[in-house]
Amino acid sequence: MEHLINQNVKNIAISGIRAFFNIVSNYDDVVSLTIGQPDFPTPSHIKEAAKQAIDDNFTTYTHNAGLIDVREAACQFVHKKYHLSYDPGSEVIVTIGASQAIDIALRTILEPGTEVMLPGPVYPGYEPIIQLCGAIPVYVDTTKNKFKLTADLIKQNITEKTRCIILPYPSNPTGVTFTAEELIEIADAVRGKDIFILADEIYSELTYDAPHTSIASFLREQTIVVNGLSKSHSMTGWRIGFLFAPKDITKHMLKVHQYNVSCASSISQKAAYNALTEGFHDGQIMKKEYEKRLEYVYGRLVAMGFEVVKPSGAFYLFPSIQSFGQSSFDFALELVEKAGVAVVPGSAFSKFGEGFIRISYAYSTKELEKALDRLEHFVQLKRK
Template sequence: MNHLINSNVRNLEISGIRKFFNLVANKEDVLSLTIGQPDFHTPDHVKEAAKRSIDQNLTTYTHNAGIPTLRYAIADFCNQKYNIKYDPDNEIIVTVGASQAIDITLRTIIQTGDEVILPGPVYPGYEPLIRLAGGIPIYVDTRENGFKLTSDLIRKHMTKRTKCVILPYPSNPTGITLTREELQAIATELQEEDVFILADEIYSELVYEQEHVSIGTFSEIREKTIIINGVSKSHSMTGWRIGFLLAPEWLTKHILKVHQYNVSCASSISQYAALEALTNGLHDSNIMKENYLERRDYVYQRLKRLDIEVIKPDGAFYFFIKLPNTKTSFELAVELVNNAKLALVPGDAFSSFGQGYLRLSYAYSLETLQKGMDRLEQYLEGK
């Protein structure tokens, strides 16, 4: 009865990341630098707020868009941090993680045959959601452009069927972000186009030498822009599953309909935890960012000494590296596991434009990273 399954679902592939994880799961003594989540615990004051919400029986359904106090906290947080202004009553939706925010946005704006432009390599979660909504992903090769999706590249890939441009920055898997000037050029390019901009800014609190600039600051494209963010990376709350979506009121009211029938509302307990994170934990990410910066610089120095092709990441906690070899990313990753007891994510999990690359996460202790780099160095010396 397989033919009865929705063809959009039937044709989806299991994530290349998951395939690799399954393959190496039972390998012994393998040091993994694969995980894309903070290695810090959720702050204690946030956990205590969640416990209080349970004790106070705040465990019922909430407003579909999220508890009002949290939406006001999100508005204040985004205004204070990124100078973007959204009405908490009508322009903010609390979601079940950033992934659900992306899903309900695409299901709201995409119709069958619409094209969605996105950079390659890129986080593998976008393409399946585009296809499930009936859209067609149009990957843009950014490898010769410092892994940046710029206005010039967008222009070259625009057609009459283009409905949306996805801007994930800082990027998973490259850690590259966009500057104010680059964002201004994109805003100017798309200002007169009937095209949505979906900006995934989930790593906004983990940007190092420069400030994070939200594309929501450009008034000329505000009416066509959707900002995605959340507390997973900023407050080490991946399992709490709280994201948020900011968009103009005319658009949010339609996205909210999809959200309502999809999940009703995000977990009440997690919402109260997020409320604490965004009010009393406004700067909780600073200690994490300081640690990640130290780790990034350490790994970068080791990689450069090994003459490995790499672009220094601006944020997040990933390196996207290219080793001298003739193997596919998957074959190389398996060889590293077998011969060096080191697990890195195959680059082709992030689209075909990641072929030949590997993603290395530095969301690990310096001690673990040192061991991992030692194993990589020994592997290369043995080649």
């Protein structure tokens, strides 16, 4: 019966991140720096809120868009943090993680044959959804611009079919983000055009050089903002994300969301309310530790001779391995086999990621030290 499967589904592949992670699982004594999973536990006060919700038998469906107090708290959170103003009654949806938010946003705005502009390299979760919609992913090479999709690059690549531009920042896999000035230039480049901006801001609480700025501050009417609690509050498994957009867009995304999942978990929403209110500053505590790790890992990589753009957010580095003359997959596989260190081949992040590897520093300092000692020894042997 496989011949009857939707061809768009047949054409998509498992994430390169997960594919390599699965390969690594077959090796012993491997220090893995592959997954973007915070190593902090979910804060205790958030877990207690969820336990209380269970004890109170709060196990029913909620409003499709989510509990109104959660939506109010989410709107207050982004207003206080990023100066964004959204109506909790009509301009925010509580989703099952940022991934589902991306899915329903793209399924709402895309049609077959329309184009979506993506910065390359980029997180691999966008392209399959674009393809499932019958739309066309258009990658723009950012490797010569310190991994930034600039206003000039956008202007050069806009066509009459461009329906959406995805701006994921801070970026997975590079860790780079935008300044307010750069976002204003991008906003001016697309203002008034029939083009949506999908701003994936899931790492917005993890910026190091300056507070996060959202492009929705400058182009609200064309922007759909994706955010959530996975990275900011170490709540990946709780699966709570948010979609913010003008009501004329949100009302249509809500229809897709309704038929897709009905609503986010009631228990997770109770935890989310606590995270957004009592845990308003939780992300800052984690960020301080990530910043220490960044300085350590970046310093070690530079000392080893790697060319690497210093990140300004998230918890990834994306060093070049081009001097070794290997594909990123071959380099990463050899690193596992000979040194017992797992990273993600850059090719997992589009063809523009080839020649790089992604290192996650969302791991303990002890694990990072062990991995980097092994990497250093491996590099020294390869350069002899």
